[in-house]
Amino acid sequence: MTLVRVLFYFLSFIAIVSALYAASSKNLVRSIFVFFVTLFSLAGLYVLALADFVAVTQVVIYVGGILVLILFAFMLSGKETLNVLQKQEGKFLNIKKLPAIILAVLFFIVLVNVVFKADVNNLPWVKDAISLKNEVTPTDIMIDNIGVNLMTRYLLPFEAISILLLVALVGSAHLSRKEGKA
Amino acid sequence: MITLTDFLVVSVALFCIGLYMVVSKRNAIQILIGIELILNAAILNLVAFGKYDKVNNSGQIFALFAIVLAAATTAVALAIILNVYRRYKTIDPNEINKLKD
Numbered sequence: 001m002t003l004v005r006v007l008f009y010f011l012s013f014i015a016i017v018s019a020l021y022a023a024s025s026k027n028l029v030r031s032i033f034v035f036f037v038t039l040f041s042l043a044g045l046y047v048l049a050l051a052d053f054v055a056v057t058q059v060v061i062y063v064g065g066i067l068v069l070i071l072f073a074f075m076l077s078g079k080e081t082l083n084v085l086q087k088q089e090g091k092f093l094n095i096k097k098l099p100a101i102i103l104a105v106l107f108f109i110v111l112v113n114v115v116f117k118a119d120v121n122n123l124p125w126v127k128d129a130i131s132l133k134n135e136v137t138p139t140d141i142m143i144d145n146i147g148v149n150l151m152t153r154y155l156l157p158f159e160a161i162s163i164l165l166l167v168a169l170v171g172s173a174h175l176s177r178k179e180g181k182a
Numbered sequence: 183m184i185t186l187t188d189f190l191v192v193s194v195a196l197f198c199i200g201l202y203m204v205v206s207k208r209n210a211i212q213i214l215i216g217i218e219l220i221l222n223a224a225i226l227n228l229v230a231f232g233k234y235d236k237v238n239n240s241g242q243i244f245a246l247f248a249i250v251l252a253a254a255t256t257a258v259a260l261a262i263i264l265n266v267y268r269r270y271k272t273i274d275p276n277e278i279n280k281l282k283d
Contacts, residue, residue: 008184012192019199019219028209035215038196042222045192046245048184051229054245058225061249066218066256073260074211077267100206108198115194120186129234136233142242149239150246161247168254172261 008048015041032070039063050136053143189230197223210263210273214256221252 018037025031039062046055120126129135136142150158196219203216225245232241267273 002183005184008188012188015192016195016199019196022215022219023199023203028211031212031215035218038219039222042196042226045189045226046229049189049226049229050233051242051245054225054229054242054249057246057249061253062218062222065253069256069260070211070214073263076264077211077273097206100202103205104198104202107201108194111194111197112191115187115190120190126186126234129236134234134236136236140236142236142239145236146239146242146246149243153238154240154243157244157247161250165250165254168258172257175258175261176264 004048008045011041011044011048014038015045028074032067032074035070036063036067039067050138050140051142053146186230189226193223193226193230196220196226208274208276210266210275213275214259214263217259218252218256221248221255224248 015038018034018041022031022034022038025034039058043055043058043063046052046058200216200219200223203219204213207213207216225248228241228245228248230241232239232245235241263273266278270278272278
């Protein structure tokens with residue numbers, strides 16, 4: 001039981017428990033802030049998967065951008081949201097939620113079975129990568145390699161995604177403008 | 183050493199929680215949080231497999247693309263939520279049942 005394993009179990013425990021709380025909470029504000037905890041612990045998991053740059057991006061974009069956007073939407077959609085929440089008081093396991101719970105649990109069972117049947121640790125290409133030393137080790141610094149690859153091998157998807165981001169931002173600004181003025 | 187299976191099981195759990203939120207919640211913002219959870223489960227898979235590709239970094243780079251896509255999705259979804267709230271005065275998806283008023 002190394003320290004890395006202990007950290008992995010700790011972070012994944014926090015991620016799953018906080019996601020469960022966000023799913024079961026009646027209070028929208030609480031659910032948003034607990035989702036914040038989930039995102040942070042997922043960033044920790046990315047570090048443990050030796051993807052530190054992705055972890056930093058996760059913190060900057062998700063925690064800094066997306067969560068603030070969600071909070072804004074919550075505040076701008078006003079008191080009505082809270083009224084909807086007051087109406088559905090009751091236990092977590094009430095009868096209306098039962099089909100959703102059954103669906104999620106069945107999906108979980110099937111997917112876990114798939115993961116164990118696929119035996120991902122012994123995939124041929126993973127074994128090849130290990131034998132060819134094509135595996136990221138904890139002492140490697142990947143950020144310069146990511147930058148070079150982004151500008152050479154993955155230039156086309158990079159440009160496509162930048163255009164898509166521009167279109168999405170212009171579109172959302174257009175959608176959320178005041179009616180009747182333009 | 184953390185194996186790939188551990189990461190995959192965590193991401194399966196997150197995916198199922200997100201699926202539960204998308205199916206059962208009666209609030210558009212919480213459904214959006216569920217979608218974000220599903221996206222994060224996918225990103226965790228990409229990152230976990232990306233460990234075995236040191237030269238091309240495909241896993242990590244496409245994880246970055248997925249994060250950017252999630253940001254664009256959220257911006258558009260929130261603009262739509264604000265518009266729906268302006269028109270219907272509620273963001274409960276069950277009560278939004280008219281295409282045009």
